[in-house]
Amino acid sequence: MEKHFDWTGVEPKWRQRWQELEVGHADVTSTKPAFVIALPPPNITGALHMGHASTFSIQDTVVRQRRMRGFEVEWCPGTDHAAIATQNVIERQLAEEGTTKEALGREAFQARVDAWYEEYGGRIYEQMRRMGYTCDWSRSRFTLDDQYVRAIRLVFKTLFDEGLVYRGPRIVNWCPRCRSAISDEEIDWQEHTDPLYYLKYPVDGGMDITVATVRPETMLGDSGVAVAPGDTRYSAFLGKSATLPITWRRIPIFADAAVRPEFGTGALKVTPGHDPTDYEIGARHGLPIINVIALDGTMDVPELPQFHGMPVAQARTAVAEALRSLGVLVKEEPYLHEVGHCDRCGTLLEPLVSEQWWVRMKSLAAPGIGAVESGEITFHPARYTDVYLHWMRNIKDWCISRQIWLGHAIPVSTCANGHRFAWVDPPVRCEQCGNTELTNDPDVLDTWFSSGLWPFAIFGWPERTPDLERFYPTDVLATDRGIIFLWVARMIMTGIKFTGRNPFTDVLITSTIQASDGSRMSKSKGNVIDPLDLIDKHGADAVRAWAAAVGTSGQDMRFDEDRISSYQRFANKLWQVTNGFLLAKVGNGSVADLDVHPPKPETLRSEDRWMLAELAAVVRECDAGFAAFRFHDAVERLYDTTWHSFCDWYVEIIKLRLADAADHESRRAAVWTAVTTLDTLLRLLHPFMPFITEECAQLLPNAAPTLQQRSWPEVDALWSSDETAAAHHEIGEAIELVQRIRALGNAQRVPRGARDRIRVVVRAADGKGISRHIVRLIGGLVPAAVVDGRERGSTPVVVVSGRLHAEVVIADTAADASATTRQIGLLEATVVRLETQLANPEFVAGAPARVVDESRRRLQEARDQLEVLRGGQTGERTDVAG
RNA sequence: GGGCGCAUAGCUCAGUUGGUACGAGCGCUGCGUUGACAUCGCAGAGGUCAUAGGUUCGAUCCCUAUUGCGCCCACCA
Numbered sequence: 029m030e031k032h033f034d035w036t037g038v039e040p041k042w043r044q045r046w047q048e049l050e051v052g053h054a055d056v057t058s059t060k061p062a063f064v065i066a067l068p069p070p071n072i073t074g075a076l077h078m079g080h081a082s083t084f085s086i087q088d089t090v091v092r093q094r095r096m097r098g099f100e101v102e103w104c105p106g107t108d109h110a111a112i113a114t115q116n117v118i119e120r121q122l123a124e125e126g127t128t129k130e131a132l133g134r135e136a137f138q139a140r141v142d143a144w145y146e147e148y149g150g151r152i153y154e155q156m157r158r159m160g161y162t163c164d165w166s167r168s169r170f171t172l173d174d175q176y177v178r179a180i181r182l183v184f185k186t187l188f189d190e191g192l193v194y195r196g197p198r199i200v201n202w203c204p205r206c207r208s209a210i211s212d213e214e215i216d217w218q219e220h221t222d223p224l225y226y227l228k229y230p231v232d233g234g235m236d237i238t239v240a241t242v243r244p245e246t247m248l249g250d251s252g253v254a255v256a257p258g259d260t261r262y263s264a265f266l267g268k269s270a271t272l273p274i275t276w277r278r279i280p281i282f283a284d285a286a287v288r289p290e291f292g293t294g295a296l297k298v299t300p301g302h303d304p305t306d307y308e309i310g311a312r313h314g315l316p317i318i319n320v321i322a323l324d325g326t327m328d329v330p331e332l333p334q335f336h337g338m339p340v341a342q343a344r345t346a347v348a349e350a351l352r353s354l355g356v357l358v359k360e361e362p363y364l365h366e367v368g369h370c371d372r373c374g375t376l377l378e379p380l381v382s383e384q385w386w387v388r389m390k391s392l393a394a395p396g397i398g399a400v401e402s403g404e405i406t407f408h409p410a411r412y413t414d415v416y417l418h419w420m421r422n423i424k425d426w427c428i429s430r431q432i433w434l435g436h437a438i439p440v441s442t443c444a445n446g447h448r449f450a451w452v453d454p455p456v457r458c459e460q461c462g463n464t465e466l467t468n469d470p471d472v473l474d475t476w477f478s479s480g481l482w483p484f485a486i487f488g489w490p491e492r493t494p495d496l497e498r499f500y501p502t503d504v505l506a507t508d509r510g511i512i513f514l515w516v517a518r519m520i521m522t523g524i525k526f527t528g529r530n531p532f533t534d535v536l537i538t539s540t541i542q543a544s545d546g547s548r549m550s551k552s553k554g555n556v557i558d559p560l561d562l563i564d565k566h567g568a569d570a571v572r573a574w575a576a577a578v579g580t581s582g583q584d585m586r587f588d589e590d591r592i593s594s595y596q597r598f599a600n601k602l603w604q605v606t607n608g609f610l611l612a613k614v615g616n617g618s619v620a621d622l623d624v625h626p627p628k629p630e631t632l633r634s635e636d637r638w639m640l641a642e643l644a645a646v647v648r649e650c651d652a653g654f655a656a657f658r659f660h661d662a663v664e665r666l667y668d669t670t671w672h673s674f675c676d677w678y679v680e681i682i683k684l685r686l687a688d689a690a691d692h693e694s695r696r697a698a699v700w701t702a703v704t705t706l707d708t709l710l711r712l713l714h715p716f717m718p719f720i721t722e723e724c725a726q727l728l729p730n731a732a733p734t735l736q737q738r739s740w741p742e743v744d745a746l747w748s749s750d751e752t753a754a755a756h757h758e759i760g761e762a763i764e765l766v767q768r769i770r771a772l773g774n775a776q777r778v779p780r781g782a783r784d785r786i787r788v789v790v791r792a793a794d795g796k797g798i799s800r801h802i803v804r805l806i807g808g809l810v811p812a813a814v815v816d817g818r819e820r821g822s823t824p825v826v827v828v829s830g831r832l833h834a835e836v837v838i839a840d841t842a843a844d845a846s847a848t849t850r851q852i853g854l855l856e857a858t859v860v861r862l863e864t865q866l867a868n869p870e871f872v873a874g875a876p877a878r879v880v881d882e883s884r885r886r887l888q889e890a891r892d893q894l895e896v897l898r899g900g901q902t903g904e905r906t907d908v909a910g
Numbered sequence: 911g912g913g914c915g916c917a918u919a920g921c922u923c924a925g926u927u928g929g930u931a932c933g934a935g936c937g938c939u940g941c942g943u944u945g946a947c948a949u950c951g952c953a954g955a956g957g958u959c960a961u962a963g964g965u966u967c968g969a970u971c972c973c974u975a976u977u978g979c980g981c982c983c984a985c986c987a
Contacts, residue, residue, distance in 0.1 A: 031947085031949095032947080032949060033947095033949085217986080224987090239987080240987065241987060242986095242987075243987085254987095286985060286987095287987085288985095288987080291987065292987070295987095296987055297987075298987090299987090303985085303987070304985060305985035305986090305987070306985090306987080307985095308985070309985090365986050365987090366986050367986080368986085411914065411915075412914095414913085414914080415913090415914075415982070415983085418913080418982095418983075419982095419983080422983090422984095509981085509982085512982095540981090542980090544922085546979080546980080548980095578922095578923085581923080581924080582915090583915080583916070583923085584915090584916085584980075584981080585922085585923080586921095586922060586923090587922095588921085588922045588923080588935090588936085590921085590922075590935075590936045590937085591922065591923085591935065591936075593936085593949080594934095594935050594936070594949095595935095596949070597947095597949045597950090598949095599949095600947070600949050600950095601946095601947065601949080601950085603946090603947085604946045604947035604949095604950085605946060605947075606946090607946075608946030608947060609946035609947080610946080611946095612946070613945085613946065652926090656926085658926085660923090660924070661924085661926090664924075664934070664935090667934085667935090668934080675946090675947085676951080676952095679946085680951090683945095767952090767953085770952060770953065771952090771953055771954080773941095773952090773953085774940075774941065774952065774953040774954075775940095775953080775954085811952090858930075861930085862930085865967085865968085868967060868968090869967085870966095870967035870968090871967040871968070872967085873967075874966085874967045874968085875929070875967065875968075876929085878929095879929050879968095882929080882930085883929085883930085886930065
């Protein structure tokens, strides 16, 4: 027998079994209720990371539990072409090879991309299989699939035809490296400290006005100076014109509410071409838009050859220098502000005006707001509801066009007569005039435009496929909070718009796994952890159980490898108790010997019922945990019950009985209880730790080809009967007494071999006596010897637990009353506190009756125990049988 | 600038309508190995629940303010 559980052979075996049994495959014709999750498709830009491992493990946990509960489960996997991210990755590769995509050409570049998708798409699925995920691989989707592309085009065309998609020049976030616009949601804001320059512009009539800016180079494109309405410092300037140094252009001075009078000098240079705020101000005042920065991030000012073609950063100092020499740069001071960067390549963004495609969002957002306000869609944790609603209520039009090579082409053509139309199937002639000279739109769609259709497009929409009818809407959407706006909100909007249904009912936002120092894991910091490395080190079960336990607390979590290894040890514990103890020792190596008929209830001992009561509690807590998406509650309770209640207490207790071969009936009750308990625990644990639980379950009676074909445990009437509850209480007291007696032995440093030095007499405080069985049970668990009575001249140390108490005598040791004294001290403090509390009329009058009664009960109990400890023992003497 | 979250044992974290002042894992201390498991067992030490007020018969929990950390949003000149 293996010394420790070795997962390296077990995991591949079960992966293959699940594959063969098509555990993940959903039958569209099944009559079971459906439960559906659309897997958030990972980008094909590399490997699975901890974020995936966390959210995917949770989804697999949910999905496995729902299968056991009798649902027809569809967990549809897929991958996202991630146009801009993939293009960046491949461009970086090309750069390392000393070439560019332009040098390669479109076709060769596309070939590189296809090869990449081929390699990494498969690799990601392989990694997911290693984690043990039971996706429905037969329905894998890719956002570049033909059917998916048709769905995208139909959505676009519908929005276009309804006027919800439009094209127009507006100021956008431009990435000079990607040479593309990006949306507001794709900006990575970073703090910068830059000089704030104060520039003095001459004004008609010999005055001058000073503006503050961190971007002096844009002053070449200024078309106005704005001040706050009612700012008396500048009332004399309104309506006058300033003269722009260098270009010597005359620009108007006016008032606009967007100006913050307290900032800088209170006067704002207005550059509608290169600042979003200024763009809006300019629009309000009819200012001309002057573009001075080109799409490649260099200055575009042919009339000023000294700056033309200069990179913006360089132009900034050059222009500042020119202004200084003109004497109009009057002050510089450091200024901390946030600057937008491309979240894909990190390049500094340039706001500039260009023609883009936009989606009008207001009308699309309204029902998406309603769906969440009404509770039809619920966020977990609930606080993300407000995050979502705030964004939705303030939604702005969405820039969906990208000027990159990869991605879905915008399905719009323009004919030679200028007719522009959207299409689903590539057209050969103009819809309006039949002209065949068509020009296709050169742009591609934002990747999130296609991702936003995921929950219904994966099932064949717009065709009314059986899959769509059966599996849409989905149930749970589990993802990271970073894409609530980018993805979740858009799925809700498009889902409602195009299917009339909410795409899911629950949004589960999982914890973000941070590096162990609390910083964000990122490739650039070099502190990312590869989940597959963790599997190699600790086994997939350990990683999965950790991910589930940690992933839904609603709080960010620092990576803690010790916690993963604790689940690795837990897997070993399960293996030991199932294989090493139950099968090998109890069943003598044969499953048949464990296959006992259910015993008559009256043959169950107290400890059997105690175990069943513990089991009932853990089933209930598990169900509650699943219902509330609080998996850490379920996992921790399962861990505790399995390890401590079952292994440490129940198994140790029944070892004595099992050794007594004479009592067949009792033995059978113990075997049945142990098998039932373990079988139940394995089923409850299976969604979290599928491999080890499968392996163990095979060693027990009732084994199915996979636990996925077993039912989810329910509480049996026997487990929750009054008699069982009473037995649970009885054994609970005995356990506590055992712990107190053991503590004495440990405190006295009595070696185990010298157990007969400790003598124990157990009594019942209420004089009712104790069952022989309980006395024997206690005797078997403490390192103590049988005594017939107190030894002459010795003074016992007394310990109490509920109605039980024990007199403990340790031979050859001076009676150490400190344990008794300590107990007395604690009890006295309790008595004083409770007496004080109960003497307070406001407490008695103000607190609920049950609280007052509980205090009285505890006071009485404490007094009774004190009486025992102080030597006023009463009750019948019962000797320990050992 | 606005909003949200977090500060609980040396470390990482639980703590579900306010009611014995609170637990787990790891770490630490002591004891224990031919009997499922040393990836183990038994026992133990360790917390004025960030700070200051308030509400309440009673506050880790509710309210206010402060400090520190993190995140999100914002027209961030």
